[in-house]
Amino acid sequence: MPGEVFARVYALVRRIPRGRVATYGLLSSLLDGRLSAAAVGWAMRAAPPDLPWHRVVNAAGGLSTEASAPGEQRARLAAEGVTFGADGRVDLHRHLWRPRLRRRRFSDL
DNA sequence: CCATTGACGAAGA
DNA sequence: TTCTTCGCCAATG
Numbered sequence: 445m446p447g448e449v450f451a452r453v454y455a456l457v458r459r460i461p462r463g464r465v466a467t468y469g470l471l472s473s474l475l476d477g478r479l480s481a482a483a484v485g486w487a488m489r490a491a492p493p494d495l496p497w498h499r500v501v502n503a504a505g506g507l508s509t510e511a512s513a514p515g516e517q518r519a520r521l522a523a524e525g526v527t528f529g530a531d532g533r534v535d536l537h538r539h540l541w542r543p544r545l546r547r548r549r550f551s552d553l
Numbered sequence: 554c555c556a557t558t559g560a561c562g563a564a565g566a
Numbered sequence: 567t568t569c570t571t572c573g574c575c576a577a578t579g
Contacts, residue, residue, distance in 0.1 A: 480562090480574040480576090482562080483559095486559070487576085502561065503561075504562095511560085517560095
């Protein structure tokens with residue numbers, strides 16, 4: 445059984461729309477520091493099979509799964525319209541998910 | 554309990 | 567621009 449914290453990450457990842465991607469760091473900050481970016485990586489490793497894990501990339505738009513599952517993440521992303529640069533990285537300017545943040549006081553920033 | 558390990562990332566050099 | 571270094575924190579042995 446995955447830890448309770450991981451459930452929060454999974455819920456977030458399920459909200460990423462088709463054709464968009466999120467970064468480990470973005471998910472970490474959306475969780476308000478409950479989980480570090482590295483820990484989000486751990487959560488993704490243990491992700492349930494139905495999770496759209498392929499929509500999570502690193503801060504540079506690179507695919508961190510190339511070593512363990514060559515080509516799979518890229519194929520899945522390409523299948524939903526995500527484009528890649530010549531360097532093989534996702535074009536974040538075009539596909540990064542920008543979720544609506546919860547209303548927050550300026551004084552909290 | 555303690556050390557190590559990442560599908561990470563910002564800051565330096 | 568590329569590379570280290572260091573902090574991060576759940577999981578593992």
